[in-house]
Amino acid sequence: MDPNARKVMPYLVGCALPAGASLAWTHPSPEPGADPQGTWAGEAGLCPEWSTQAPSQACLERVSACVLARNNPFGRRVELSLRGQHASNPGAFSLGLQTRPLSHDPASSQPVASLVSCTSTQAGASRNCGWSVDYIGACSPGTQVRVGAGGPLSASCSGAALGSTGSGQAVLRVCGSIASCDDASKLSLSATCGPSVPPVGTFTCPASGYFNVMTALSVSSAQVSATVQVAPPASYRLSEKDVFPVREGAYYGNILDAKALAIEIRVQGGHPVAVDVNTHQVLGPASGASVSGSVYRKMYSCYDAKWLYGAAEATHRVCALPSSGSNCAAQVTGPCLEATQPTFPGSMCTTEDGPQVVGDGDYEGCRSSASELWLNPVTVFLHAPCDVVGPYRNASLCKRLP
Known part of the structure; x- marks a missing residue:
């Protein structure tokens, strides 16, 4: 099986099938000693019927939009909030009421070591194993925030409890973003009461304005049962809508229409070459082929009107060679909805809040x-403006209007 196909299929299956569903596959010619069996896991559930029957046009459009929304030129793992409408499954795009912290490091995309079980019994809050994620909170940068799992709300170590611990001695860790963390990158949590009291402490709200809490028992061989609470005015257990407030834009069309490809790959003389679909001209080796504009002639991207340089942000998002507008995964059409020009062609979409x-x-x-009208777009919301295009180190790409 082509290695590029193996990279695409997890995204395709993840978008189409729901969480808990999977698709098993067998490699037709595995490497010696390699396991020929594999499984792709479902996640979004935008076309569950594809597991048993041919997908509808609406299904293909939703899956295409989802796959493109998860595309980025750096191969980085970036958390997104995908929003849209699904007539036969209204819950497909429902927003989570509470959001867990990321279990990976956004800078490296590697799993956070502290969330892995300890291989031997370890004690204390500085260990990097045996932790669990709790939830994400928001606060005003520079302010003092009090968090607890049963310790007293008052700094005098008396009065009502802040949170609770079911059994054993719990420990807390606070991270200064929406991603969980190891000990070296945690926020300083000043404990104000004795070690025999359930955990409670105060930390300084980071510049990001976001934090999350991790929990563990002081001895790693046991499971923690703690309810974390944060004192007002900070907020805790943020919803998906609160954690992902930056609307990036919409993706729509069909990447699965073979007749709408700019090039196709053929094998000539034992080597893969790129061929222009319309002229049948051989463009050269497949690995070095360059396409002006989008490879997918019926895949589109529009951008949120609050981007200061929306066309540039969108082009850098979907094109492998943004400076020349080449090797793109979609055609950038324009602003999704511009308030001063709310109809086409001033705006590409008819509404900015579907009724479902x-x-x-x-x-x-x-x-x-x-x-051409497309009825199954997927809208992407980011946590922060530079989450996807930040590695370009071009600050103008991340600028937004108030």
Whole structure:
């Protein structure tokens, strides 16, 4: 099986099938000693019927939009909030009421070591194993925030409890972002009461304005049962909508239409070459082929009107060679919805909040530059403006209007 196909299929299956579902596969010619069996896991559930029957056009559009939304030129893992509409499955795009911290390091995409079980019994809050994620909170940068799992709310170590611990002695760790962390990158949590009291402490709200809490028992061989609470005015257990407030734009079209590809790969003389679909001209070796514009002639991207340089942000998001607008995964069409020009061609979409999930901010009824209407877009929300394009180190790409 082509290695590039193996990279794409987890995203395709993840978008199509729901969590808990999977698709088993067998490699037709595995390497010696390699396991020929594999499994791709479902996640979003945007086309569950594909596991038993041919997908509908609407299914193909939703899956295409989902796959493109998860594309980025750096191969980095970036958490997104995907929003849209699914007529036969209204819950497919429902927003989580509470959000768990990321279990990986955003900078390296590697799992956070502290979330792995300890291989031997270890004690104390500084160990990097045997921890569990709790939830994400928000606070005003520079302010003092009090967090507890049963310790007293008052700094005088008396009065009502802040949170609770079911059994054993729990320990807490606070991280200064929406991602869990190891001991070296945690925030300083000043404990104000004795070690025999359930955990409680105070930390300084980081510049990001976000934090998350991790829990463990002081001895790693046991499981923690703790309810964490944070004192007002800080917020805790943030919803998906609160954690992902930056609307990036919408993706729509169909990447699975073989007749709408700019190139196709053929084997000539035992080597893969790129061939222009329209002219049948051989463009050269497949590995070095360059396509002006989008490889997928019926895949589109529009951008949120609050980007200061929306076309540039969108082009850098979907094109492997953004400076020349080449090798793109979609055609950048324009602003999704511009308040001063709310109809096509000033705006590519008809609404910025579809009726199925009121208030989620999903663009609906989006058009191509040629005015072809697509009814199954997926709208992407980010946690922060530079999450996807930050590695370009071009600050202008991340600038947004108030």
